[in-house]
Amino acid sequence: MHLLEPRAQPSRVMRWAAPPLAIVAMLIAGSLLFWALGKNPLGSFKVFFIDPLTSAYGWGELLVKACPLILIAEGLAIGFKARIYNIGAEGQLIMGALFGGGVAIYYNDSTSMWVLPAMVAAGALGGALWGWLPAVLKTNFNAEETLTTLMLNYVAVFILEYMVSGPWRDPDGMNFPQSVMFSDNALFRVLADGSRVNTSIFIALFVVLAFWLFNARSFLAYKLEIGGHAPAASRYAGFSARQTVWFSLIISGLTAGLAGVGEVAGPVGQLNLNISPGYGYAAIIVAYLGRLHAAGIVLAGFLMALIYLGGEAAQVSLQMPAAITGIFQGMLLLFLLGADAFIDNRLRRPA
Amino acid sequence: MLEHLVPILAGALAAATPLIFAGLGELVTERSGVMNLGVEGMMSVGAIAAFAAASHSGHGATLGLPAGALAGMLTALIFAFFTLSLAANQAACGLALTIFGVGLSAFIGQHYVSYSLPGLAGLNLPLLADIPVLGPIFFRQNAVVYLSLLAFAIVAWVLAKSKLGLMLKAVGESPESAHAIGYPVLAIRYGAVAFGGAMAGIAGAYLSTVYTPLWVQNMSAGRGWISVALVVFATWKPTRLLLGAYLFGGITILQFHAQGLGIAVPVQVLAALPYVATVIVLVAISRDKRLLQLNLPASLGKSFLP
Incomplete structure (x- = not known):
C-alpha cells in the first residue's frame, strides 16, 4: 500500500526532525533486538550507550573514533550535495593509509620533523588518487561512480594485503600480515597521558572549519549544488558537470585519505589489515545524518563513534559479537531515509 | 593444457552459479524500475540462514536453499517497505540494507565460525558424465548448478513471453501509464523486489552450504555487488547476464589454477581480478551511452507515488 502522498511544500520541520526521529527509532528497534536475544533491554542499552561515556578514557575514545568519521563525512557531503555518490571512501581511506604508511616505513630511522607532514601529504594524495580514478571513469567513459567506487574498495584491500604480506611485511613480525611499528617520529603526538587522543584532531578541526566556510561563503559550493540538481544551469554558470565530478570525488578521496593517515599514524601505529572498522561506509551515514551540513x-560523527564504542562494550560486557555495530548502522540509515521521505510527502489521508 | 582447462571450465560453472541467481533476481527487480543495491546484504543474510538451517536440521543444502530464499526475501521486504510504501531513496536504502545484512550475518555467524557441512556431491549423470572433456565440465556438477540454468530459462521465458513479464516491463518503463491502465504497480514492484531477495538468498545459501560448506565471516565477499554490476553489463537481458556470470566465474576460478598454469603472480593480484574486471567491464559497456539508454528501464531508481 502507498502510505504517502506528496506535500504541496517540502517540510522544513521534517528536514531537521528526521535525524532525531531516526535515532529514537533505532534505539527502539535496538531494544527489541536485545530483548529478542534474551538480554535485558534497559541494561543492554546502558552498556551500549551510557557506560562508554562514564570515564575520561571513554570520552577520549569517542573523540578518537569520531575524528576519522567526521573527516570522511565532510568530504563526502560535498559530493552528495552535487549528487555524486561516492561509496568508495573505505578504499580511499586505505589508499591514504598506504601512501602515508609507505613514507613512515621508508623513513622509519629518520628523525626529521618533516616525516609526519610528508605522511599527511602522501596520505591525502593517495586518497585523492583513489577518488580521481572513478572520476575519470565517469567523465570519460560514463561509468556510474556508485559501482566503480565500491569495487575499488575491494581492490584497495587487496593492494593493502599484498603490501603488508609482501614488500612491507615486518621481517620480525612472525609472518603476520603487518608492517613494522612506526617510530615515534612518524606518529601524531598523544595529547593527554593515558588516552589515545592525538594531534590529528587538529586536522579534523581544520577540515570542519574549512568546509563550513566553503559551504557558507563560497560561490563554488553554490555552483556545485546547482550542478547536482540542474546540470544545464550550472554549465551557464561556467562550471561543467565534468568539473563537478572531479572536484567532488577528489576532495572526498582526499579527506578519506587524511583519515587513513590519522589511523595508521595514530591509534593503529602500523599498516595491518585492521586499519578501519568500516569507517568509510559509516561516514556515508554520518554525512546524511548530519544533513550534509x-x-x-560533527554531531552525527560523535553519535556514530558512540555506536562503535557501544559495539565494543557489548562485546566485552554482553558477550555479543561486535558486528552488532553494523546492525545498528544499517537500521539508523534505513530509519533516517524513511523519515526523510516525510520531507516531501505526508501520510495519505482518506479522501 | 587440457588437463588444466577442464577443471577451470568446470569450476567456472560452479563459481558462476551464485552470480546467476543473484544477477537474475536483481535483473527482474530492476526491470520493474526498482534498483536494489542491497544484494550483498540479502546474500549475506541468506548465507547465514541457510547455514544455520542446514547445520541444525542435518538436511544440508536441501533445507539450506529454501531457508536462504526465505531469509533473503524477508530482508528484501524491509527494503520494499521503505522504498515502495514510503518512497524513500532507493540507492541509499540499498546501501543501508547491505550494511544491515552484512552486520546481521556476521552477528549470527559468530556462533558458527569454522563449523562445516557435508556439502553436496556432483550428480554424475549416467553416460553423459563419462563423455571425455564435456562430461567433467557439464555433467558432473551438483544439482544447484543445473537449478541455476532452470532459473535462467524461467526468467528469460517469463520476461519475453508471458503476460506477467509484459506487466513487469510496463511498470519499469512507465509506472504512471501502467497505473493508468489498471496494473497494480505497487504489488508488481513488491513482488519483483521479493523475488530479487529470494534469488540473492539462494545465491548466499549456495555459497555457504554447497560451494564452500564451511562458515567463514564475510562469505559473499562482494559477489552481491558484482551481481549488480553484471545486470548493467547484461544491459538488463537475461542471456547476456548468463554469459557475463560465466565470464566472471572463469575469472574467479583462475586464481586457484594460476600456479598450475605457471602464472607467477602474487595471490592478491589474482584475488583482486574479479573486482578489477568488474570495473573494466562497467567502463566498456557504459562507454556506449546509447546502448545503455536503449535498454535501461526508464523509471529505474525513481520513486512512484500515484
Whole structure:
C-alpha cells in the first residue's frame, strides 16, 4: 500500500526532525533486538550507550573514533550535495593509509620533523588518487561512480594485503600480515597521558572549519549544488558537470585519505589489515545524518563513534559479537531515509 | 593444457552459479524500475540462514536453499517497505540494507565460525558424465548448478513471453501509464523486489552450504555487488547476464589454477581480478551511452507515488 502522498511544500520541520526521529527509532528497534536475544533491554542499552561515556578514557575514545568519521563525512557531503555518490571512501581511506604508511616505513630511522607532514601529504594524495580514478571513469567513459567506487574498495584491500604480506611485511613480525611499528617520529603526538587522543584532531578541526566556510561563503559550493540538481544551469554558470565530478570525488578521496593517515599514524601505529572498522561506509551515514551540513556532521560523527564504542562494550560486557555495530548502522540509515521521505510527502489521508 | 582447462571450465560453472541467481533476481527487480543495491546484504543474510538451517536440521543444502530464499526475501521486504510504501531513496536504502545484512550475518555467524557441512556431491549423470572433456565440465556438477540454468530459462521465458513479464516491463518503463491502465504497480514492484531477495538468498545459501560448506565471516565477499554490476553489463537481458556470470566465474576460478598454469603472480593480484574486471567491464559497456539508454528501464531508481 502507498502510505504517502506528496506535500504541496517540502517540510522544513521534517528536514531537521528526521535525524532525531531516526535515532529514537533505532534505539527502539535496538531494544527489541536485545530483548529478542534474551538480554535485558534497559541494561543492554546502558552498556551500549551510557557506560562508554562514564570515564575520561571513554570520552577520549569517542573523540578518537569520531575524528576519522567526521573527516570522511565532510568530504563526502560535498559530493552528495552535487549528487555524486561516492561509496568508495573505505578504499580511499586505505589508499591514504598506504601512501602515508609507505613514507613512515621508508623513513622509519629518520628523525626529521618533516616525516609526519610528508605522511599527511602522501596520505591525502593517495586518497585523492583513489577518488580521481572513478572520476575519470565517469567523465570519460560514463561509468556510474556508485559501482566503480565500491569495487575499488575491494581492490584497495587487496593492494593493502599484498603490501603488508609482501614488500612491507615486518621481517620480525612472525609472518603476520603487518608492517613494522612506526617510530615515534612518524606518529601524531598523544595529547593527554593515558588516552589515545592525538594531534590529528587538529586536522579534523581544520577540515570542519574549512568546509563550513566553503559551504557558507563560497560561490563554488553554490555552483556545485546547482550542478547536482540542474546540470544545464550550472554549465551557464561556467562550471561543467565534468568539473563537478572531479572536484567532488577528489576532495572526498582526499579527506578519506587524511583519515587513513590519522589511523595508521595514530591509534593503529602500523599498516595491518585492521586499519578501519568500516569507517568509510559509516561516514556515508554520518554525512546524511548530519544533513550534509559541516556542523551537523560533527554531531552525527560523535553519535556514530558512540555506536562503535557501544559495539565494543557489548562485546566485552554482553558477550555479543561486535558486528552488532553494523546492525545498528544499517537500521539508523534505513530509519533516517524513511523519515526523510516525510520531507516531501505526508501520510495519505482518506479522501 | 587440457588437463588444466577442464577443471577451470568446470569450476567456472560452479563459481558462476551464485552470480546467476543473484544477477537474475536483481535483473527482474530492476526491470520493474526498482534498483536494489542491497544484494550483498540479502546474500549475506541468506548465507547465514541457510547455514544455520542446514547445520541444525542435518538436511544440508536441501533445507539450506529454501531457508536462504526465505531469509533473503524477508530482508528484501524491509527494503520494499521503505522504498515502495514510503518512497524513500532507493540507492541509499540499498546501501543501508547491505550494511544491515552484512552486520546481521556476521552477528549470527559468530556462533558458527569454522563449523562445516557435508556439502553436496556432483550428480554424475549416467553416460553423459563419462563423455571425455564435456562430461567433467557439464555433467558432473551438483544439482544447484543445473537449478541455476532452470532459473535462467524461467526468467528469460517469463520476461519475453508471458503476460506477467509484459506487466513487469510496463511498470519499469512507465509506472504512471501502467497505473493508468489498471496494473497494480505497487504489488508488481513488491513482488519483483521479493523475488530479487529470494534469488540473492539462494545465491548466499549456495555459497555457504554447497560451494564452500564451511562458515567463514564475510562469505559473499562482494559477489552481491558484482551481481549488480553484471545486470548493467547484461544491459538488463537475461542471456547476456548468463554469459557475463560465466565470464566472471572463469575469472574467479583462475586464481586457484594460476600456479598450475605457471602464472607467477602474487595471490592478491589474482584475488583482486574479479573486482578489477568488474570495473573494466562497467567502463566498456557504459562507454556506449546509447546502448545503455536503449535498454535501461526508464523509471529505474525513481520513486512512484500515484
